[in-house]
Amino acid sequence: MTDTDAIEGRRDRKKRETRQRLIDAAATLFATTGFAETTTVDIAESADVAQRTLFRHFATKEALLYGDMDDLRIALRAALESRPGDEPVLEVVRQAVLSLADDHQRNADRRLLQARLAAAVPSVSAYSRAVVQASWEREIINAVALRLDTDPIADPRPEIIAGAAMSALRVAIRQWTTGGGRADFVELADGALSAIADLTSPGAGSTDH
Amino acid sequence: MTDTDAIEGRRDRKKRETRQRLIDAAATLFATTGFAETTTVDIAESADVAQRTLFRHFATKEALLYGDMDDLRIALRAALESRPGDEPVLEVVRQAVLSLADDHQRNADRRLLQARLAAAVPSVSAYSRAVVQASWEREIINAVALRLDTDPIADPRPEIIAGAAMSALRVAIRQWTTGGGRADFVELADGALSAIADLTSPGAGSTDH
DNA sequence: CATCGTAATGTCAGTGACTGACATGAGTCA
DNA sequence: TGACTCATGTCAGTCACTGACATTACGATG
Numbered sequence: 001m002t003d004t005d006a007i008e009g010r011r012d013r014k015k016r017e018t019r020q021r022l023i024d025a026a027a028t029l030f031a032t033t034g035f036a037e038t039t040t041v042d043i044a045e046s047a048d049v050a051q052r053t054l055f056r057h058f059a060t061k062e063a064l065l066y067g068d069m070d071d072l073r074i075a076l077r078a079a080l081e082s083r084p085g086d087e088p089v090l091e092v093v094r095q096a097v098l099s100l101a102d103d104h105q106r107n108a109d110r111r112l113l114q115a116r117l118a119a120a121v122p123s124v125s126a127y128s129r130a131v132v133q134a135s136w137e138r139e140i141i142n143a144v145a146l147r148l149d150t151d152p153i154a155d156p157r158p159e160i161i162a163g164a165a166m167s168a169l170r171v172a173i174r175q176w177t178t179g180g181g182r183a184d185f186v187e188l189a190d191g192a193l194s195a196i197a198d199l200t201s202p203g204a205g206s207t208d209h
Numbered sequence: 210m211t212d213t214d215a216i217e218g219r220r221d222r223k224k225r226e227t228r229q230r231l232i233d234a235a236a237t238l239f240a241t242t243g244f245a246e247t248t249t250v251d252i253a254e255s256a257d258v259a260q261r262t263l264f265r266h267f268a269t270k271e272a273l274l275y276g277d278m279d280d281l282r283i284a285l286r287a288a289l290e291s292r293p294g295d296e297p298v299l300e301v302v303r304q305a306v307l308s309l310a311d312d313h314q315r316n317a318d319r320r321l322l323q324a325r326l327a328a329a330v331p332s333v334s335a336y337s338r339a340v341v342q343a344s345w346e347r348e349i350i351n352a353v354a355l356r357l358d359t360d361p362i363a364d365p366r367p368e369i370i371a372g373a374a375m376s377a378l379r380v381a382i383r384q385w386t387t388g389g390g391r392a393d394f395v396e397l398a399d400g401a402l403s404a405i406a407d408l409t410s411p412g413a414g415s416t417d418h
Numbered sequence: 419c420a421t422c423g424t425a426a427t428g429t430c431a432g433t434g435a436c437t438g439a440c441a442t443g444a445g446t447c448a
Numbered sequence: 449t450g451a452c453t454c455a456t457g458t459c460a461g462t463c464a465c466t467g468a469c470a471t472t473a474c475g476a477t478g
Contacts, residue, residue, distance in 0.1 A: 167372025
């Protein structure tokens with residue numbers, strides 16, 4: 001189905017399982033005991049591995065909380081690449097953001113935990129912004145630059161479009177989190193994204209109080 | 210001149226001086242020895258205080274590197290508030306970003322050091338994005354919301370405009386840093402900011418490869 | 419199936435950021 | 449001068465994270 005299933009042997013499977021046990025153990029402990037209150041030794045013991053093994057799988061405690069985010073970034077990239085080449089850029093970005101909506105609905109508990117900890121713990125907030133969201137932003141920048149046939153280093157437009165999109169996404173995530181994950185993420189995202197389109201067509205950049 | 214000079218006594222002055230000595234000692238050591246290679250004990254000794262005193266002034270090692278950024282945020286706010294009420298929002302944001310340009314030209318060495326460390330050290334990058342830049346972004350969001358007479362929590366437009374502006378600012382800072390601080394920051398910022406205006410008038414959000 | 423190389427994990431002993439508790443001394447104010 | 453406050457010093461501790469080395473489990477190869 002994907003491209004990473006090149007006949008996985010027992011060794012690779014065990015490694016992947018250990019990694020997943022660590023992620024799940026961490027999420028459970030963070031949810032019940034709190035982020036700061038949970039030590040990496042606690043998590044390692046709960047996953048039945050040595051602390052050293054934990055740090056071979058994850059560089060930081062924060063990375064452990066967001067351990068399942070690589071899949072999400074890959075899904076985002078896939079969504080960006082799957083759109084027809086002549087589709088308007090904003091629509092491509094919209095579809096990409098909506099691919100994240102799907103995930104949030106399916107993994108609501110985990111995403112809510114991450115969002116709540118990001119709101120409460122500075123180091124988690126920093127990781128979320130500077131690592132997780134920045135990686136999404138880079139995917140969008142590259143995809144937009146490709147479609148505009150431009151150099152994302154010299155031309156600021158891809159980065160600006162991506163920045164606006166990420167802000168819309170953050171608004172949607174915040175509203176979704178505030179509502180306890182009960183609201184329809186697609187609606188929220190569409191609402192925020194439409195504000196970008198409003199900027200690009202009417203003169204919303206001028207006075208209108 | 211400002212509003213924080215409510216007759217500063219000797220005690221407050223000494224506290225401020227200690228804080229400044231820590232900032233300068235840290236910058237010097239970071240520049241000569243490297244960020245990771247410099248310990249907080251080194252910095253404290255270089256500033257002739259106890260390590261405990263360092264951590265009473267700054268919560269983290271990263272905060273120490275960006276210890277002079279509060280002034281910058283205050284300047285940004287002042288720039289946002291000083292613009293006439295009927296000025297177009299994008300022009301207000303432009304003036305605010307340009308107020309940061311002034312500072313970068315004046316404190317080029319310090320800003321280059323911060324930018325270079327942010328590019329090289331993950332924890333510094335995270336702090337820069339999630340603390341420093343996020344605080345600027347909040348200032349812009351609030352100012353834009355005020356001018357659009359809208360609620361920045363419910364209405365996504367202020368946050369999206371601020372997100373686009375922050376992306377433009379990041380592009381300008383990156384280009385300025387890449388050029389060793391020799392380029393004209395105002396030109397770079399104007400170049401990046403004009404890409405926002407391009408989005409709001411012509412149909413740059415559609416196909417145009 | 420025995421063997422050998424390799425990759426994952428365990429063990430152990432650090433380093434260094436950061437914190438709480440308590441002591442001290444300088445600055446301020448009556 | 450004397451009481452009071454607040455910045456700082458001292459000290460001991462916790463915990464995230466790392467390097468070095470030993471060990472065990474896989475997997476390929478004869």
